[in-house]
Amino acid sequence: MQDMPEIRPGQSIELLKELHILTRDGKMNQDSRRKLKQVYHLYQFIEPLLRELDQDGQTLRLVDHGAGKSYLGFILYDLFFKNRSRDGHIFGIETRDELVERSRALAERLGFPGMSFLNLSVADSIVSDQLPARIDVVTALHACDTATDDAIRFALQKDARFIVLVPCCQAEVAAVLRKNKSKILAKNVLTELWRHPMHTREFGSQLTNVLRCLQLEAHGYQVSVTELVGWEHSMKNELIIATRKGQARRQPTQRLQELLSELGLEEMGERFFAPQAGS
Numbered sequence: 001m002q003d004m005p006e007i008r009p010g011q012s013i014e015l016l017k018e019l020h021i022l023t024r025d026g027k028m029n030q031d032s033r034r035k036l037k038q039v040y041h042l043y044q045f046i047e048p049l050l051r052e053l054d055q056d057g058q059t060l061r062l063v064d065h066g067a068g069k070s071y072l073g074f075i076l077y078d079l080f081f082k083n084r085s086r087d088g089h090i091f092g093i094e095t096r097d098e099l100v101e102r103s104r105a106l107a108e109r110l111g112f113p114g115m116s117f118l119n120l121s122v123a124d125s126i127v128s129d130q131l132p133a134r135i136d137v138v139t140a141l142h143a144c145d146t147a148t149d150d151a152i153r154f155a156l157q158k159d160a161r162f163i164v165l166v167p168c169c170q171a172e173v174a175a176v177l178r179k180n181k182s183k184i185l186a187k188n189v190l191t192e193l194w195r196h197p198m199h200t201r202e203f204g205s206q207l208t209n210v211l212r213c214l215q216l217e218a219h220g221y222q223v224s225v226t227e228l229v230g231w232e233h234s235m236k237n238e239l240i241i242a243t244r245k246g247q248a249r250r251q252p253t254q255r256l257q258e259l260l261s262e263l264g265l266e267e268m269g270e271r272f273f274a275p276q277a278g279s
């Protein structure tokens with residue numbers, strides 16, 4: 001095999017082949033190098049969170065929503081979970097049965113016993129008894145449309161310590177902005193921000209992430225928003241990391257409600273549900 005400094009000691013070569021980072025004969029090209037760099041870039045944000053949790057000495061449980069081929073889950077397991085002395089488990093949630101089956105088979109082949117894949121929607125996973133009551137980390141990488149919002153709801157329900165999101169497009173907020181546009185056009189100069197159809201889509205998408213951040217802050221999370229540099233799969237590369245800090249907070253709750261009301265989005269209150277403003 002070529003000399004490949006990018007490959008870390010103990011990393012599964014079989015997994016890298018399955019992810020098409022290495023060719024079947026173990027070679028790596030420039031594209032693969034870039035892909036691996038991107039994976040490490042995301043890993044570099046998540047690893048410190050896992051290390052922090054590791055110090056608690058409990059079983060470490062991570063749920064990856066909209067797992068797809070479980071790219072992220074497998075990399076996390078291979079680089080971190082596999083080498084821990086304590087128990088840890090990664091659950092992949094995915095609605096496409098063939099992907100669930102494929103991931104189960106791959107985990108079996110690689111000998112990764114701490115991985116499970118459940119054929120569930122994110123919304124259904126909130127109430128599923130196939131998942132434990134306590135979950136430490138919730139990830140959702142390009143989970144389609146409102147699946148990211150369901151993942152947030154899941155994380156809040158499970159009181160997760162960390163939530164890592166790279167949202168996909170979300171069409172729901174833009175649709176409501178569009179529907180209510182004519183009603184508030186004359187009343188509010190801010191409607192200029194989304195008067196043109198293309199702006200409605202773009203503004204809706206950005207606003208969705210702003211509302212998600214406020215929702216998380218309202219529930220007592222500290223939120224950071226950065227860019228997932230060079231993530232080739234999508235133009236959507238906003239990385240939101242939320243860390244549970246304490247109790248529900250009044251100020252972001254009020255801000256969330258004011259923003260929804262100012263933009264004519266009161267009906268979205270259920271989607272971005274917040275604790276009571278007085279709490």
Ligand SMILES: C[S@@+](CC[C@H](N)C(=O)[O-])C[C@H]1O[C@@H](n2cnc3c(N)ncnc32)[C@H](O)[C@@H]1O
Binds near residue numbers: 147
């Ligand atoms: C764009 S792919 C991303 C896959 C993976 N997270 C990644 O980044 O490589 C989104 C995946 O989410 C799944 N998905 C979409 N909506 C879902 C939902 N409500 N519940 C569970 N899975 C969902 C799709 O089937 C698809 O596999």
